[in-house]
Amino acid sequence: MKRMLDDHRRAELTRLVRFLGVEMKELLLLHQALTHTSYANEARHSGSIHNERLEFLGDAVLDLIISENLFKRFPQLTEGELTKARANLVCEHTLAKKAAEADLGRYLLLGKGEALSGGRERVSILADTLESVIAAVYLDQGFAVTTDMVLRLLSKELALVQTGEYVKDFKTWLQEVAQRTPDNKISYEVVSQTGPDHDKVFKISVHLNDQELGIGIGKSKKEAEQQAAKLALMTLNVICE
Template identity: 40%
Template sequence: MTVNNRIILKKEKYLMLNYLEKKLDYKFKNKTLLNEALTHPSFQKKSLKDKTTNNQRLEFLGDSVLNLIVTEHLYRKLTSFSEGKLTKIKSVMVSKDILAKWADRLSLGKYIILGKGEDSTGGRNKLSILADCFEALLGAIYLDSGLQKAKKIISSFINKETELIMKGKYGEDYKTLLQEISQKKMKCLPEYCLIKEKGPDHKKIFCIEVRLKKIIYGSGTGENKKEAEQNAAQNALKKLKITK
């Protein structure tokens, strides 16, 4: 259901907000906060009786809440990463591109209340508008229920993004991390050993073990050696309690 930027009937607005709450798995105590989080500055009030304000102040608050949550998450999750690497990863995770992707997972574009002009020029799909709305939504949740609830709501987004980072999407990978850890803590380099290959030539599966000081720390499979090595390194990191 796309928001009609004419006069929105109370019942229609209630249903619209209810759909989004189901996606969030969160029920707002103060529905005004949710409505405000979805209201873009381009939307013009229809009368003096309309008390709706736009989402800029909530966006400002949500930006700070997001930075705190992401910073703490990375600090606790990536215990071996330097300050420089953590800063680099954080900058990616709070970027407009990532926030817009998270907003898209919630289909926020369907619920944003836009001015007629902005709506007609594709505002619902603009990265900046989606990202700002996501931050405003987080700010609204923070005001409605506090920091812990805000953390819980976005934990799945952050955890998934961290996994992508660890798999090499943003310049880090399990093999590199394992090498850094093993050099630092065990004064050795990982050794990857091909254990077996199975399946037909056109669809082989490779099985690889990774050893540190001749002790097996993990094994992994993959459709090529590189993938199998990454999976083996990931399992080794789990054994070392670096990742979950």
């Protein structure tokens, strides 16, 4: 990365670093983290390097930070509960929300077409950019500083794990979400059951009032209902895939 940053870009990145609560010895790393492939392809003459490799590293660093924190902080949780909590903490929807809160779209370098088509607000781009930023901070400042930053960014979501919100069974969770609005009613309906008695497969739909939110499939009615409730929570943007 031989390219030097102009004063305007350096000031922008310094403002972002201040918001993230970290220091950066090498702002060019952060600049790369905020350079989308569409921009790098259009500005090849400038020597710009896109953020895809940083995204790869950031994904792994984020996974380790969250896994370690959940493991140490919640010794009462089972492996399945830890997996469910981590999946919601590091999923695309959550990361995009955190990236938007940090206003990463404002600092992102995009190609003209990508910018015009709404790339600064696109969920996938924002989530990938946050992972790239995490990698840049990790390479520049190390694991401890990066951990502190990530846990600050995801503090609200980690609080939901503390209250049990991310680890309760899906049917209970869906019922509680529905009951936030008076008169809401959750119902389940068997769509079909196939196969012999010893190996049946159930297909069950879940409805919020008259609206179908998802169809679950399972070897038992309970399993199918849980799957349907999970899909309903995803439809309602309560949890991530």
